[in-house]
Amino acid sequence: xxxxxxxxxxxxxxxxxxxxxxxxxxxxxxxxxxxxxxxxxxxxxxxxxxxxxxxxxxxxxxxxxxxxxxxxxxxxxxxxxxxxxxxxxxxxxxxxxxxxxxxxxxxxxxxxxxxxxxxxxxxxxxxxxxxxxxxxxxxxxxxxxxxxxxxxxxxxxxxxxxxxxxxxxxxxxxxxxxxxxxxxxxxxxxxxxxxxxxxxxxxxxxxxxxxxxxxxxxxxxxxxxxxxxxxxxxxxxxxxxxxxxxxxxxxxxxxxxxxxxxxxxxxxxxxxx
Amino acid sequence: xxxxxxxxxxxxxxxxxxxxxxxxxxxxxxxxxxxxxxxxxxxxxxxxxxxxxxxxxxxxxxxxxxxxxxxxxxxxxxxxxxxxxxxxxxxxxxxxxxxxxxxxxxxxxxxxxxxxxxxxxxxxxxxxxxxxxxxxxxxxxxxxxxxxxxxxxxxxxxxxxxxxxxxxxxxxxxxxxxxxxxxxxxxxxxxxxxxxxxxxxxxxxxxxxxxxxxxxxxxxxxxxxxxxxxxxxxxxxxxxxxxxxxxxxxxxxxxxxxxxxxxxxxxxxxxxxxxxxxxxxxxxxxxxxxxxxxxxxxxxxxxxxxxxxxxxxxxxxxxxxxxxxxxxxxxxxxxxxxxxxxxxxxxxxxxxxxxxxxxxxxxxxxxxxxxxxxxxxxxxxxxxxxxxxxxxxxxxxxxxxxxxxxxxxxxxxxxxxxxxxxxxxxxxxxxxxxxxxxxxxxxxxxxxxxxxxxxxxxxxxxxxxxxxxxxxxxxxxxxxxxxxxxxxxxxxxxxxxxxxxxxxxxxxxxxxxxxxxxxxxxxxxxxxxxxxxxxxxxxxxxxxxxxxxxxxxxxxxxxxxxxxxxxxxxxxxxxxxxxxxxxxxxxxxxxxxxxxxxxxxxxxxxxxxxxxxxxxxxxxxxxxxxxxxxxxxxxxxxxxxxxxxxxxxxxxxxxxxxxxxxxxxxxxxxxxxxxxxxxxxx
Numbered sequence: 001x002x003x004x005x006x007x008x009x010x011x012x013x014x015x016x017x018x019x020x021x022x023x024x025x026x027x028x029x030x031x032x033x034x035x036x037x038x039x040x041x042x043x044x045x046x047x048x049x050x051x052x053x054x055x056x057x058x059x060x061x062x063x064x065x066x067x068x069x070x071x072x073x074x075x076x077x078x079x080x081x082x083x084x085x086x087x088x089x090x091x092x093x094x095x096x097x098x099x100x101x102x103x104x105x106x107x108x109x110x111x112x113x114x115x116x117x118x119x120x121x122x123x124x125x126x127x128x129x130x131x132x133x134x135x136x137x138x139x140x141x142x143x144x145x146x147x148x149x150x151x152x153x154x155x156x157x158x159x160x161x162x163x164x165x166x167x168x169x170x171x172x173x174x175x176x177x178x179x180x181x182x183x184x185x186x187x188x189x190x191x192x193x194x195x196x197x198x199x200x201x202x203x204x205x206x207x208x209x210x211x212x213x214x215x216x217x218x219x220x221x222x223x224x225x226x227x228x229x230x231x232x233x234x235x236x237x238x239x240x241x242x243x244x245x246x247x248x249x250x251x252x253x254x255x256x257x258x259x260x261x262x263x264x265x266x267x268x269x270x271x272x273x
Numbered sequence: 274x275x276x277x278x279x280x281x282x283x284x285x286x287x288x289x290x291x292x293x294x295x296x297x298x299x300x301x302x303x304x305x306x307x308x309x310x311x312x313x314x315x316x317x318x319x320x321x322x323x324x325x326x327x328x329x330x331x332x333x334x335x336x337x338x339x340x341x342x343x344x345x346x347x348x349x350x351x352x353x354x355x356x357x358x359x360x361x362x363x364x365x366x367x368x369x370x371x372x373x374x375x376x377x378x379x380x381x382x383x384x385x386x387x388x389x390x391x392x393x394x395x396x397x398x399x400x401x402x403x404x405x406x407x408x409x410x411x412x413x414x415x416x417x418x419x420x421x422x423x424x425x426x427x428x429x430x431x432x433x434x435x436x437x438x439x440x441x442x443x444x445x446x447x448x449x450x451x452x453x454x455x456x457x458x459x460x461x462x463x464x465x466x467x468x469x470x471x472x473x474x475x476x477x478x479x480x481x482x483x484x485x486x487x488x489x490x491x492x493x494x495x496x497x498x499x500x501x502x503x504x505x506x507x508x509x510x511x512x513x514x515x516x517x518x519x520x521x522x523x524x525x526x527x528x529x530x531x532x533x534x535x536x537x538x539x540x541x542x543x544x545x546x547x548x549x550x551x552x553x554x555x556x557x558x559x560x561x562x563x564x565x566x567x568x569x570x571x572x573x574x575x576x577x578x579x580x581x582x583x584x585x586x587x588x589x590x591x592x593x594x595x596x597x598x599x600x601x602x603x604x605x606x607x608x609x610x611x612x613x614x615x616x617x618x619x620x621x622x623x624x625x626x627x628x629x630x631x632x633x634x635x636x637x638x639x640x641x642x643x644x645x646x647x648x649x650x651x652x653x654x655x656x657x658x659x660x661x662x663x664x665x666x667x668x669x670x671x672x673x674x675x676x677x678x679x680x681x682x683x684x685x686x687x688x689x690x691x692x693x694x695x696x697x698x699x700x701x702x703x704x705x706x707x708x709x710x711x712x713x714x715x716x717x718x719x720x721x722x723x724x725x726x727x728x729x730x731x732x733x734x735x736x737x738x739x740x741x742x743x744x745x746x747x748x749x750x751x752x753x754x755x756x757x758x759x760x761x762x763x764x765x766x767x768x769x770x771x772x773x774x775x776x777x778x779x780x781x782x783x784x785x786x787x788x789x790x791x792x793x794x795x796x797x798x799x800x801x802x803x804x805x806x807x808x809x810x811x812x813x814x815x816x817x818x819x820x821x822x823x824x825x826x827x828x829x830x831x832x833x834x835x836x837x838x839x840x841x842x843x844x845x846x847x848x849x850x851x852x853x854x855x856x857x858x859x860x861x862x863x864x865x866x867x868x869x870x871x872x873x874x875x876x877x878x879x880x881x882x883x884x885x886x887x888x889x890x891x892x893x894x895x896x897x898x899x900x901x902x903x904x905x906x907x908x909x910x911x912x913x914x915x916x917x918x919x920x921x922x923x924x925x926x927x928x929x930x931x932x933x934x935x936x937x938x939x940x941x942x943x944x945x946x947x948x949x950x951x952x953x954x955x
Contacts, residue, residue, distance in 0.1 A: 032346075032350040033349070033350070036357055143341040143345070145342070146340055146343075147341075150339075150343045150345070150366070150367075152413070153406075154365050221308070224348050224349065249308065249309065251348070251352055255308075255352070
């Protein structure tokens with residue numbers, strides 16, 4: 001819309017375009033983190049794809065001034081941002097790799113503009129985190145209040161108290177020195193709102209209309225998205241494959257990047273003629 | 274035993290193993306594998322947890338030590354971070370003991386890289402921070418409360434600005450229309466001053482909000498051509514009446530070589546000068562106020578101009594000269610009593626000058642007068658041509674004459690004003706007073722474009738738009754939203770509701786015309802590019818606490834009625850006239866009776882929206898009768914409903930308290946007799 005002067009989506013979402021390929025591969029980070037969480041995964045795709053990284057508004061180095069409680073009161077607000085990024089970069093045939101809550105953001109974006117995406121890779125998706133009549137999401141509503149408390153009690157720790165420090169990466173010298181404590185910083189109020197929007201969201205109805213072929217990657221022992229939840233997502237998507245990783249926890253892209261990368265590569269190879 | 278006996282301690286016989294140190298260290302130690310499985314834990318931590326080694330090692334995972342919220346936090350924040358940077362310091366988790374009770378722990382974790390046979394592991398230290406947490410909680414509660422208060426105040430200011438802008442819209446609009454009718458020379462002049470002054474007022478209202486924006490560094494200088502001589506003339510005329518009332522001269526001295534046409538931000542300059550001249554007149558009892566403008570320097574394409582406003586007023590004590598630029602400070606308490614004012618003018622002016630990389634200077638001699646001066650660089654515009662009334666091209670004329678517009682607004686004055694402009698542009702138009710009426714009309718008749726007010730009772734603009742978009746029409750109309758809201762954030766909502774664009778109220782006629790022409794020419798509803806609107810940036814109005822305090826301080830001493838409300842503002846507004854005072858009280862009483870019912874309905878329906886509307890529309894009544902307690906209660910009830918704690922006793926209790934407060938005020942107002950109040954006072 002023209003009435004509001006706004007900054008470009010590329011600036012707003014701190015978009016980085018890397019890689020030497022043509023087909024775009026867009027990586028969307030999940031709740032609690034920023035684009036850095038793809039650091040062990042995206043380099044594997046730089047040779048063959050055009051890699052696009054970004055931060056959701058409110059996370060990482062996105063433009064916090066663009067945050068509005070109204071717009072981001074539902075996941076659709078984030079989906080809209082992604083479509084704007086795609087439009088500004090004129091991306092076509094996008095392989096959309098999404099982690100955690102971004103999986104549903106991706107589903108919504110794919111429903112809005114199905115032709116924009118060629119494949120979705122969902123890592124640890126959940127269509128609804130809260131248990132519901134006959135549906136297992138893994139959480140009770142009260143658990144989310146408990147999360148709010150945990151966020152509140154780390155108000156200082158997560159935002160202000162941690163001064164960025166420069167340090168090397170002895171394990172991964174290729175990464176060089178960087179501002180270490182600069183990862184995943186969020187404005188505490190935004191983090192709380194995003195948490196609520198994420199964990200109280202219910203996108204079960206949106207799954208069935210996704211027509212883009214999808215790979216669902218499920219971790220073993222993930223409390224955020226248990227196996228039943230991933231299975232549910234897979235069962236309700238029109239055209240999906242389901243794969244359980246050996247990786248445990250919620251972030252296989254960090255705990256088991258090789259396995260995650262391989263799974264994505266295999267899927268892309270098997271589905272491309 | 275004394276120290277001299279130390280030799281009797283057998284050397285080398287006391288041994289202490291690392292294991293002992295580990296087990297009994299004053300902090301908890303725990304080590305875990307990449308999947309979280311705990312493989313080592315020290316005795317200190319075990320005793321805190323009330324568990325045995327067997328219950329923990331290779332049985333529990335590290336996040337199992339936390340409450341559920343902590344577990345989510347661990348998976349979404351903690352783990353990603355430690356994987357990326359190899360350590361994490363001072364994160365607070367509630368640690369759960371065997372009996373499910375918990376204590377706050379402060380956790381540091383280091384990644385131990387794989388080495389030889391050892392895989393990658395993590396080692397955590399845990400401190401019990403129960404005491405620290407207690408203090409932290411109190412501090413956090415105090416901080417949260419302060420932030421909430423400040424937020425409530427920001428909301429209040431935003432609402433007030435909305436309330437001011439709505440009538441201003443009417444004044445500006447009518448003034449515009451009036452100036453287009455047949456008037457004699459005097460009347461023309463009056464209408465012109467009316468227009469100029471109300472525009473100036475609108476600018477001031479906007480700029481008052483700017484103060485908070487400036488502080489949030491959200492205000493930028495605009496650049497446009499302006500005629501400085503006209504501006505000064507306008508200022509002179511605006512203040513002429515005031516000066517004449519006080520029998521002081523208002524003088525303007527402008528260097529001959531000050532060019533007419535400059536390029537810069539005229540609104541900011543005008544605001545600074547308005548502040549200074551207004552102050553000068555206010556504080557001068559006899560003599561004169563002079564505005565002096567000098568051309569000081571000529572640069573390559575910019576020139577430096579000096580501005581001075583001098584008065585022969587009371588002056589400012591030397592020790593107060595610095596303080597006057599601070600918010601809400603006037604030279605003395607008595608000054609505030611005698612002259613009133615918010616004490617914001619100079620602060621805003623100073624901040625506006627800082628934006629210009631300039632500074633206000635002041636010289637003053639008590640009893641003789643003051644001189645405020647500043648300098649600004651402006652570009653001199655050589656090729657300046659006088660702005661002419663925008664002529665409508667034949668092509669545009671054609672499209673205007675062949676289109677039909679529907680104006681939807683619950684306020685008849687707004688409809689009237691908008692319709693007058695549309696008539697003027699020969700644009701066929703009709704009006705509807707509600708969303709329902711608009712939808713009915715659309716079913717019967719085609720419209721090319723609809724101007725739709727957002728803030729309407731029952732069916733608001735968003736809902737109306739959605740319903741219109743759901744109608745099966747031959748051709749969907751273009752939807753343009755009209756709103757007096759000063760806040761942003763509605764962009765996404767507008768788009769979702771189906772609007773093409775948005776015009777702020779009060780609108781500038783040329784801009785509305787420009788927009789109408791654009792959209793009528795583009796039946797496929799393409800968005801208009803680059804429509805510059807300055808009042809619509811997404812604003813977080815961080816209002817200084819003191820600002821509201823200043824508003825509150827204007828209340829008069831209590832008049833001995835129920836402390837729930839106070840009619841002193843009405844007494845002042847009525848100018849001690851019993852008839853008026855009676856009217857104020859009666860109309861407020863009527864409103865309160867309606868509000869009470871609406872409150873009950875809203876609570877019954879569990880609707881934050883209804884309650885929000887009620888709070889919004891009752892703001893002014895609450896403000897006039899200073900029913901702070903009732904406002905507070907309503908807001909609390911709204912928050913409770915919003916937080917979805919509808920079933921709880923606390924909501925019932927609060928609603929009851931709120932109803933009781935309504936009753937108290939209504940009864941109190943009923944008992945009031947204007948004559949008696951005034952008799953006590955006079």
